[in-house]
Amino acid sequence: MKLILGMASFMLFIIVMVLLMFDSRKDALVDTDYYEKGINYNKVYNRKEQTKNDHATPVVSANQDMIIIRFMQHAKGTATLMRTSDKALDRAVPFESNINNQVIIPSKQLKNGSWRLIIEWISKEKSYLYEQEIIL
Structure with missing residues (x-):
């Protein structure tokens, strides 16, 4: 009797786990726009290589109050801050560098932790892209 009860409870446990697995709608490993990313x-890749070839890698420094990005030349583009643990916290910030070729992004409203900074910009009619992990 105990053996049958044990097997029945184990099978019930397996069935519940399978149902929960199929019911979960959020999966961090599945990208919703993978097709568009594959096409582009x-x-x-070409914009990342352009950054390397022109030695145009920006210098990024981050602290609790701000993120400072220093470019080699005047730049205009978008800085995207992606939180790997929660897509709802992602932010895109359009920018244009100041007279010192710097961009200052306030970071007080951002949660502490690890962020992926993706910088896309145009400088002297060339397109560039740079990615870096930052900790706030």
């Missing part, structure tokens, strides 16, 4: 992969 060459463009992204």
Whole structure:
């Protein structure tokens, strides 16, 4: 009797776990726009290579109050802050560098932790892209 009760409870446990697995709608490993990213992969790769070839890698420094990005030349573009643990916290900030070729992004409203900073910009009619992990 105990053996049958044990097997029945184990089978019930397995059935419940399978149902929960199929019912979960949020999966961090599945990207919703993977098709578009696949099509645009060459463009992204070319912009990253352009950054390396022109030695245009920006210098990024981050603290609790602000993120400072220093460019080699005047730049205009978008800085995207992606939180790997929660997509709802992602932010895109359009920018244009100041007279010192710097961009200052306030970071007081951002949660502490790890962020991926993706900078896309145009400088002297060339497109660039740079990615870096930052800790706030």
